[in-house]
Structure formats: structure tokens, C-alpha cells
Amino acid sequence: MMETPYYLIDRSKLAANMAKMDYLREASGAKCLLALKCFATWPVFDTMRDHMDGTTSSSLYELKLGHEKFGKETHAYSVAWADHEIDEAVSYADKIIFNSASQLERFDNKTANIKRGLRLNPGFSTSGFDLADPSRKFSRLGEWDVEKLHLYADRISGVMIHYNCENDDFDKFSTQLERIEDEFGSFLQKLEWVSLGGGIHFTGENYPLDKLAARLKAFAEKFGVQVYLEPGEAAITGTASLEVTVLDLLENEKKLAIVDSSVEAHMLDLLIYRESARMESEGEHAYMICGKSCLAGDVFGERSFKEPLKIGDRLSIGDAAGYTLVKKNWFNGVKMPSIVIKELDGSLTLCREFGYDEFESSHG
């Protein structure tokens, strides 16, 4: 048996998402770029490469990883490029997208030979979290003044508009796209491509893919642009779990199970967004599943079982792909979960283990 903790990525589930990706690309004409900020576990890129058009990035290192490990079309975006990064960024990128007009001005000469874009902030979003709302008050993410954008139309060929967040509501998507058409249409008409960013949960169950495809196609035709999407979550949703083992059982009004992992270190987004881990629950034996770091609130969530838990029992915590592996860290020196792939034939491949050497080298 594979030693826990480990992230388990299931290729057949990934392939099912990729089938939806293919359907959308084919029916809409839109290109889909994997957003590496969400998921960058390159050993499974071979299951994704034929079904996506490339990658998009938020830093020089993600850009390089996308270029080297995924290939195909590589978009380079960063909230701010440093002077010493720009030449290298250009060497990997097919398109570079500036967050601001001032960055475009600053690197005008150095980027004159590749396609360029600007981030457009439409002033609204679907995010329910202030932390993740690109249109929050005082937002630094993108240019919003359409008159200003017109001034740069001859220096760029497209825009990136990321304004959706976990949006599984097609009607909401369509209504907001209409607002973009109304408010920015005169500018979009001057462009060759428009990226609508990520955050559309089109691989979810019962999502009306046909409607989305038709809407994207109509948008592309109306403005004469190539549409791009930048799915992170939609590409990998439901494809990974965090496998852990019960190390101790305590009781303090509730039954507590301590596992060989940590929310803070291995599923950080749960703490950031104050959510509970996704765990199937059935039976009458309820436990609070807790991490082994010394953080008092290191709690995955509550779950019920048919039988009482025993030390050594294995548990599987769902939804471990997006914004999870990319955020794992060495807090408390808790052993970092290995990365294991469940192959199409059901066999398990251990593709990465992290030990004391990595812990030591990350500290000096």
C-alpha cells in the first residue's frame, strides 16, 4: 500500500473533463488554455495536451513551465513584470498580456515583435469573495477606462478579461457578457482576440455546454475575434483527492480524528475561504477530521462513518486538485504529500515524493 499522505490524481476523471473541453472547443471555436495558477502538476499534462490549446500563466516561472512542459500556445500574463524578467518572458511567450498601460509603455520596445494584449477590468465580476474579486474596490487588476483602452488599440491585438469565479450559472455568464458587449464593444471590434479568462464551471454536471458554445461563437462572430478561455478549475475539477491516515483519536465533546496531513499545509484554500473539506458522509459515527499541525483551527471538516474510526484507517478528502497542489507548503515541517497518479487501468504510479531534503533546501 502506498504510504500516506498523498494527492491522488485520477487520469480517467481528467479524461472525462477533457472530453467536455473538446466538445466546447469544437462547437464554439474558442481556444482553451490551462491556467497554471490553478493546477501545474505537469506529469499529467499528457492527458490534457491534446484537448487544450496551451497554457496561461501569472509569473515567469509558470510561463516557463507551460512552455517547456505543456507546449502549444503559451500566454504570458503577470500583474507586473520586472525589468530583469521581460526578455526571458518574451522568449517563451506567444502572446504577452500586460496588466496596465504603464507596463505596456515600459516594455513597448522589448515586446514589439510578439503579439500583445492588455487586461481589461470590466468593473464587475461573479465572485462572491472579496479576496478573489478582480473588480473589488481599488482593484489593481487591469484597465477599465474604455477611452484609455482605445489609445492603445494600435499596439495590442487583444484583451484578457477575467471576471468569472466558480460561475456555474450560464444565464449569469451570458448577461454579464452582454454588458461587456455593450460597454466595450466599440473597442473589442478593433481586436483580433479576446480572452474571457477562467472561472466558468462548464465541466460541472448539467452545465448547458451547448448554450455556452453558441454564446461564445456568437460573440466571436459579432466582433470578428478569436475567443480564448483560461480554465483552471473547470479543467481539473473532481479529478484528485488527498489520501490520509488516522494517527490518533481524541474526544472533547465531539469525537476528533487526527490525520497525517494539515489543512494549512496541504489544503490551504479551505482556511483562506473558510470552507470545509469535501468528504462523503454516511453512518452515525461522527468525527471532526483534524490536521496534525499545531494550528488550533487545523480542521478539515466533519464527517460521519458507518463504523467507529480506528487508528490506521485511511480517509479520502475530495476536491484536491485546484488551488491545492499549487499551494502546498512546509508549514510545521509536516511531510508534504506525495503525488500519485491513478492510471487508466487502475494501477497507481508514485510520481513524486518529498522528504527531509526538500524541507531542508526550502529553508536556506
Ligand SMILES: Cc1ncc(COP(=O)(O)O)c(C=O)c1O
Ligand atoms: C487571469 C486568470 N485566468 C484564469 C484563472 C483561472 O480561474 P479558474 O481556476 O477559476 O477557472 C484565474 C484565476 O485566478 C485568473 O486570474
Ligand SMILES: NCCCCNCC[C@H](N)C(=O)O
Ligand atoms: N472555493 C473558494 C473560492 C475559491 C476562489 N478561487 C479563486 C481563484 C480564481 N481563479 C480567482 O482568483 O479568480
